[in-house]
Amino acid sequence: MKKILVYISKLIMILFVIVSLVLLFIAIFKPDWIKFAIEWMGNLITTLGPWNYLIAFTSALAESLPVIGSLVPGMNIMILVGGFWGKIHIVETIIFASVGAMLGNYFGYFLGQKYGTKIITNYGDYVGIGVTEQKIMERQIEKNGFWYIVLGKFHGTLRAFIPFIAGAGGMHAKNFWTYNAIGSIIWATTINLIGYFFIDNYEQIVDNIGKIVTIITILVIGYLFLFQRESLKKYWDDKTREMEEKYPSTK
Known part of the structure; x- marks a missing residue:
């Protein structure tokens, strides 16, 4: 049952990313479709x-x-x-x-x-x-x-x-x-x-959706790099430790 849930959750996330990218592509290159x-x-x-x-x-x-x-x-x-x-x-x-x-x-x-x-x-x-x-x-x-x-x-x-x-x-x-x-x-x-x-x-x-997305992306990346580097590093270390404890290596 858990394996099925894993596959379903991964599939949903992949579909979500694909749909988001497709919509972004349409918004940038085919704005008339969005207007319609x-x-x-x-x-x-x-x-x-x-x-x-x-x-x-x-x-x-x-x-x-x-x-x-x-x-x-x-x-x-x-x-x-x-x-x-x-x-x-x-x-x-x-x-x-x-x-x-x-x-x-x-x-x-x-x-x-x-x-x-x-x-x-x-x-x-x-x-x-x-x-x-x-x-x-x-x-x-x-x-x-x-x-x-x-x-x-x-x-x-x-x-x-x-x-x-x-x-x-x-x-x-x-x-x-x-x-x-x-x-x-x-x-x-x-x-x-x-x-x-x-x-x-x-x-x-x-x-102007392309310009808007670019500006937002730059601002988010800049904020994370300037103000959240230590928090992100700590999160990654904690998450790695959690996954290692939950799924210990068999080697």
């Missing part, structure tokens, strides 16, 4: 009408769930819904998205509280969250719990695991619910406003 897709989505969202509230709720809920949330493009969906539908019905859209995010986060917290350590020990490596990652995230949550949970909603991968780790690490339910509510409302409001801006300017953004 956005316009098509805009027409669809307008046609769906009030059903967009359910889409906002469901996408916010799904992207907050452990593992699933790192694969579901909930934030992208919310940007489009927020831009095309929330532009006119912004308050209602924010409310539905906030409630969906809160419930998804709480499910992750509850799951982590009940089964967190066992799940991470037995299956965490299959989704890239092993004991080493758990310890790092628990330290960050203990040190900067409020900011980690609030800002973690905007991280493409961590958003799906932070509530789970908070539950596994024993964060008090009252504190989690407070941080969760504030973070979900801030996230829903921000994403809707980003959607509003994106839809009004998407042609210029798509036309």
